[in-house]
Amino acid sequence: MKSDERQTSRRFAIAAVAVLAACLGARGAAAVQPSLGGISPIGFQRGGEVEVIFSGARLADAQELLFYRPGITVASLEASDAAVKAKLQVAADCPLGIHAVRVRTATGISELRTFSVGALPVVQEVEPNSEFASPQAIPLDVTVGGVVENEDVDYYVVEAKKGERVTAELEGIRLGLTFFDPYVAILNAERFELARSDDAPLLRQDCLVSIIAPEDGKYIVQVRESAYGGSGACVYRLHVGRFPRPTAVLPAGGTAGETLSVQLLGDAAGPITKEITLPADGSTEFELFAQDDKGISPSPNVLRVASLRNAVEIEPNNAREQATDAGEAPVAMGGVIGDMGDVDTFRFTAKQGQQFDIRVLARNTLRSPLDPVLAILNADGGTIAANDDSGGPDSYLRFGVPADGAYYVVVRDHLGKGGENFAYRVEIAPVEPSLTMSLPERQQYVPVTLSVPRANRMALMVAASRANFGGELAIDFRDLPAGMTFQTVPMAADRSDVVVLFSAAADAPLDGTLADLVGRPTDANLKIEGHLRQRTGLVRGQNNIDVWGHDADRMAVAVTDEVPYSIEIVQPKVPLVRNGSMELKVVAKRAEGFNAAIGITLLYAPPGVGASGSISIPEGQTEAVIPLSANGGAAIQKWPVVVMGRAGHAGGTVEVASPMAELEVADAFFNFAFQKAAVEQGQQSAVLINIENKAAFDGEAKVELLGLPAGTSTGPEPLAFNKDSTELVFPVQAAADARPGKYNSLVCRAIVIRDGEPITHTLGTGELRVDKPIPQKVAEAPPEAKPEPQPAPAAAPPPPKPLSRLEQLRLQREKEREASGEGTESGKE
Secondary structure (H helix, E strand, O other): OOOHHHHHHHHHHHHHHHHHHHHHHHHOOOOOOOEEEEEEOOEEEOOEEEEEEEEEEOOOOEEEEEEOOOOEEEEEEEEOOOEEEEEEEEOOOOOOEEEEEEEEEOOEEOOOEEEEEEOOOEEEOOOOOOOOOOOEEOOOOEEEEEEOOOOOEEEEEEEEOOOOEEEEEEEOHHHOOOOOOEEEEEEEOOOOEEEEEOOOHHHOOOEEEEEEOOOOEEEEEEEEEOOOOOOOOOEEEEEEEOOOOOOEEEOOEEOOOOEEEEEEEOOOOOOEEEEEEOOOOOOOEEEEOOEEOOEEOOOOEEEEEOOOOEEEOOOOOOOHHHOEEEEEOOEEEEEEOOOOOOEEEEEEEEOOOOEEEEEEEOOOOOOOOOOEEEEEEOOOOOEEEEEOOOEOOEOEEEEEOOOOEEEEEEEEEOOOOOOOOOEEEEEEEEOOOEEEEEOOOOEOOEOOOEEEEOOEEEEEEEEEEEEOOOOOEEEEEEOOOOOEEEEEOOEOOOOOEEEEEEEEOOOOOOEEEEEEEEEEEOOOOOOOOEEEOEEEEEEEOHHHOEEEEEEEOOEEEEEEOOOOEEEEEOOOOOOEEOOEEEEEEEEEEEOOOOOOOEEEEEOOOOOOEEEOOOEEEOOOOOEEEEEEEEOOOOOOEEEEEOEEEEEEEOOEEEEEEOOOEEEEEEOOOEEEEEOOEEEEOOOEEEEEEEEEEOOOOOOOEEEEEEOOOOOEEEOOOOEEEOOOOOEEEEEEEEOOOOOOEEEEEEEEEEEEEEOOEEEEEEEEEEEEEEEOOOOOOOOOOOOOOOOOOOOOOOOOOOOOOOOOHHHHHHHHHHHHHHHHOOOOHHHHO
């Protein structure tokens, strides 16, 4: 909230915390990492003041409540480590339904939790009320706060006049506490069930029932878990009253700023006609609350806002010959699959070459019970395209118009069902670009928030989902707290994420906001703007499926108290090469007395680069290195990189980021081609390597031969080569007991020194075969001969030149022939 209401709320909150801080001063360090576990009460009536307890941990330095929707201000705030007690002023026009909140402390931002705002006064469940014969008496037009324990059934009795509408709508799973599948029924005094509901499509897994009282008398509302389960976390808010409760709207949308006459369908008292004006603020959905002199529905029906004219079905339109004429596309078509087996057909015209996205809005947006199946027919009735669930439970397809002329849209329910609230909207819209921004989670199922300590830094990744366009993106943040700045680079056309570094000035006020994340193409000709969509999964089912949660359009951001350390990267002077490695040095600056170990990790690794995630700066020390490696396909580019630090402090953990450094990923300076080599047990041979120089370098590179099998070795000193060298020869000695076999494990580690830093290449692979010696043939001893005069000793021959693999094989074959008595190949000739 950036409105005057927010400023008023902040003044009260900060004043309260100033008093609180004075009390806490003697207690020592403030809390870190606030945690918000629950809200009590979980809901309340609008138009008054209410005291609410926000319970959790590490909340002693709470300063503010961050609300995602308007209408609520903080009149006073008191905090302890385990709870924040706040008096909230709830405006008379505060939006009804589910609201989200976070607690901001001087040292961080809590998890997101939800609560409910209603229009009716609240009464609490009073046990025992588990017997039909002794229900809890409540008046009409109230909201009951209750809980379903295991195998619990709650009964409430109301008095109604004949012809009065009696509606019961329950908020259960929508409160975001636990996997709660509620069941609600209305029974008469004779225990006959008049209406029941398990999963109302409009409310997802929550339920609603509505009747017109057939006579004066008592009516019993039953609440339980659908399978007779329950627990202390199965809290509910049951709205019982005479308010209208439609379950569908026709037409289900219109254009921005348009005044539209709509029919509200599915209400127990019959259809309601209403005139509404759709918003022109850029939103794509409009929440319509049905209201009459008896009250207002607790939750809305959702209408679509899009720049498409409406065409509403005219029955009968089951057949192509009866199709409702929708005119020329683009257009939006609306209707209701009213009966079992109903089929709705629309006719539209289009021109060859046009491209349209055709989607049916039913379950996803409108919360209709319809499971739509979509078909596109040509003028002769032949099917061109069809779809069932490409839009999730709804239908979607892209349609390229093959020729000028008329086409038909056919909509039906997958199982042939129908009913008065089986509403839908078919949009035939031009293919348009769209952009959605997100914040990739650093910890699974934990949405990202941003806490930047004074005189320090924090970083996060921003991701973008482009549709129907490409190109580079610029990233911006609006409404950041005073004293906070950010640094980033454009998101490249071939990338879907980018690093963003935030800094807070030493004198930045401790403050928090809900900031707007904006992405847009750097190409000024593309008028596209994307904003944040951040999902918080509050209730998860089996296999961690997201059953219920909250979608936020802004990011929670705060400037927090100083922390006792900072980190920075020592800028590398040399590149990380493909098939190479590097040690990235990180240095910590510690406040006096702070000696805790600091875990360090790269926020993200460029494509093809690997980084160790388990490095820490040891307790009391100030530096460590993060090993990096690049594979043969690493993206050659200069990449901005950031290291994150995490350390224990004041009973929790505090995180910071380093300034950005530049990591250059480059191609390897040279390649090595290994010749196949072999050595006999107890003998010496050589490994020959051909060098392909790809980039000039000064001086010499030092090379080691690694990966030799057990029992073999090479010289202790590395070899050297320069930019003009063409080959390397490593002598290899095999022990007599070296294990025979073929080993494809030879690699070379070559290091070039530049500016005093190593550029390390690890290149391979080569093959070395270890052979057993060939057995020698035993020959008869020759007769003893007289000694002959010996000639003078000849000069020692030069060392043999390394033989190629082919030459080695030829010599080996000759030895084998000699041993077998066949003679050499030259002798045979």
